Amino acid sequence: xxFLHTLSARVASSRAGAALFSRALPALDAAFARATGGRRxxxxxxxxxxxxxxxxxGARTGLExxxxxxxxxEGDELVVVASNWGxxxxxxxxxxxxxxxxxxxxRRGVTRGVVARxxxxxxxxxxxxxxxxxxxxxxxxxxxxxxxxxxxxLAPL
Numbered sequence: 001x002x003f004l005h006t007l008s009a010r011v012a013s014s015r016a017g018a019a020l021f022s023r024a025l026p027a028l029d030a031a032f033a034r035a036t037g038g039r040r041x042x043x044x045x046x047x048x049x050x051x052x053x054x055x056x057x058g059a060r061t062g063l064e065x066x067x068x069x070x071x072x073x074e075g076d077e078l079v080v081v082a083s084n085w086g087x088x089x090x091x092x093x094x095x096x097x098x099x100x101x102x103x104x105x106x107r108r109g110v111t112r113g114v115v116a117r118x119x120x121x122x123x124x125x126x127x128x129x130x131x132x133x134x135x136x137x138x139x140x141x142x143x144x145x146x147x148x149x150x151x152x153x154l155a156p157l
Contacts (some may be wrong), residue, residue, distance in 0.1 A: 086141030
């Protein structure tokens with residue numbers, strides 16, 4: 001299984017892999033989440049990484065938007081990375097959190113309210129090595145993005 005996790009991380013961090021995975025994984029993760037009551041995801045099975053479901057309010061529309069994201073548990077909080085697959089564009093969910101930091105997260109089938117905040121410089125320095133160990137593709141994304149990739153901490157309400 002470790003070989004599959006390593007291979008999937010390598011493919012997903014390439015430009016072509018990121019383009020493919022960014023379109024295919026959300027649908028596959030959603031199908032697995034429906035089948036398991038939100039307790040498992042396709043990404044977890046293939047990549048060995050935990051996926052949470054973040055629901056924000058759209059900054060412009062006010063409508064709920066839900067996205068699957070890799071998450072690093074950090075005490076009571078979850079750390080999510082606004083990498084957008086290494087794109088130069090900031091992901092919409094992070095813009096939504098800037099407009100309205102209150103959101104909800106489903107993790108392992110349990111939903112809870114959270115409030116988002118950007119990681120401080122000290123937190124970023126401490127968290128990046130942990131995130132790189134979680135998913136090695138983040139190193140490639142930081143090089144490719146051409147911007148500082150935000151780390152967002154989601155604290156329980």
